[in-house]
Structure formats: C-alpha cells, structure tokens
Amino acid sequence: MERVKEKLSALRTEADVATQRAEEAEDELKKISRELTAKEQDNISLQNKISLLEAEVERAEKKISDAKLAKEEEENTKNTSEGLLRKVALLENELDNTEKNLRETTEKLRQTDVKAEHFERKVQQLEAEKADLEKKLDEITEEYNKTKQNLEDTLKSFDDL
Template sequence: MDKFKEKLAALRVEVDNATARADKAESEVKVLQDEQIQKDHEITSLKNRLTRAEEDLEKAENRIAEAKLNLDEGETTKTVGEGLARKVSLLETELDAAERNLRDTTEKLRQMDIKAEHFERKVVQLETDRDNYERKVEDLTTKYNGIKLELDETINSLNDM
C-alpha cells in the first residue's frame, strides 16, 4: 500500500513537472511571438524609412537635373548643385545603410521564425507527454480505487467471519 502511495506521489510529481515544463515552453513561445511582432514593426518602420529615402533621393536627383540645366546662370547655381550632390551622396549612403539594416532584420526574422517553429514543435511534444501522463494517472487511479474496493470487501468479509 505504501509503495502504491509512493508511486502515486511520484507520478503526481512527474505530472507537476511536465505541466511546469509545458507552461515554461508556452511562455517562451509567447516571448518569441512578441519578439517576432517587434521585428515585424521594425521591418515596417525600415520599409517606410527606405521609401522616404527613395522619395528624397528622387527629389534630390530631380533637383540635380534642374541644377545642371541652370548651370549657365551662375556660380550660385553651382553651389546649389554641389549641395544637392552632397545630399544625394548622403541619401545614397543612408539608403545603403537602410538596405543593409533591412537585410539584417529580415535574416533575424527568418531565424526567429525557425526558432518559433522549433518551440511550437516542443510545445506539441510536451502536450502529448502531458496527455500520456494524465492517462497513466487516470489508469492508476482506477486501479487504486478497484484495489481499495477489493480490500474493503475483504476486510468486511473478514470482520463478518
């Protein structure tokens, strides 16, 4: 009887441990999902910045074209053209940096997706383990109740003798 109680207690501890592992895995999945959402927002922000940079670049290129047409007008136009060229150069540099950042972020997002899939598989596995342990506990409980009932009947029959 004591061995049975010890086994039942051990099974309960195993079930508690499995439940704790499942809860931990679920919280890790939630953290990864939150990180993925954050990365998605970051990508959207970077895309917007890239679009604005491209628009600024296009505007700057248009200004440069106008400046070249007006080059005959004098030295002031030349100065404006040089300023615009510097802006274009700066915008191109920013565009390159934004593109690199976008590539890096996309790679990180891909890696996060892979990690999230890994943890989702782990969660499914842990849930399966938990279900198996629950079935085992139910079976053991049923056996325990049957044995207890037999013991009570045996005790009652011995008392009746």
C-alpha cells in the same frame, strides 16, 4: 504504498514542470508574436522612409541638374552639387543599411517561426507524455487496489481459521 505515493508525487511534479514549460513556451510565443508585430511595423515605417528618401534623392538630382544649367551661378551650383552628392551618398548608405536591417529582420522572423514551431511540437509531445503517465498511474492504482483487496481477503481468511 509509500513508493506509490512517491511515484505519484513525482509524476505530479513532472506534470507540473511540463505544464510550466508549456506555459513558458506559450509566453515566449506571445512575446515573439509581439516582437514580430513590432518588426512588421518597423518594416512598414522603413519602407515609407525609403519612399521618402527616394523622392528626396530625385529632388536632389533635379536640383543638381538645374544648378549645372545656370552658368551665372556656377560657383553656387558647384558647392550645392557637392553638398547634394554627399547627401545622396548618405541617403544611399542609409538605404543600404535599411535594406540590410530588413534582411536581418526577415531572417530573425524566419528563425522565430522555426522556434515557435519547435515549441509547439514540444508542447504536443509533453501533452502526449502527460496522457501516457496519467494512464499508467490509473493502471498502477487499479493494480494496487486489487492487490490490497487480495491481501485483505487473505487476512480475513486467516482470521476466520
């Protein structure tokens, strides 16, 4: 009987551990979902920034061409042109970095989705294991009760003799 109690306790402990792991997996999934939402908002922000930067690049290129056409302001045009070209290069670098970050974020999102699917499968597997263990516990309890009844009947028959 003590062994059954120990096994029952162990099964309960395992079930508690499985439940805790499932809850942790759900918490992790929620955390990942929040991070995904934040990353999507970052993506939208970065896309808007890209649009603004592209518009700014177009304006800068127009300024450069206008400056080249104005001969009397040739020296100013040269300085402005160099400054604008540096700014364009910086903007292109920033655009490249933004695109790189977008690719990395997309990859992280894909990996997060894979992890979430893995945890969902693990939760399902643990739930199935829990159901099997509960079924086995019921069978063992029933067998124990039958054995106990047989023992009591045998002891009673010995007492009657």
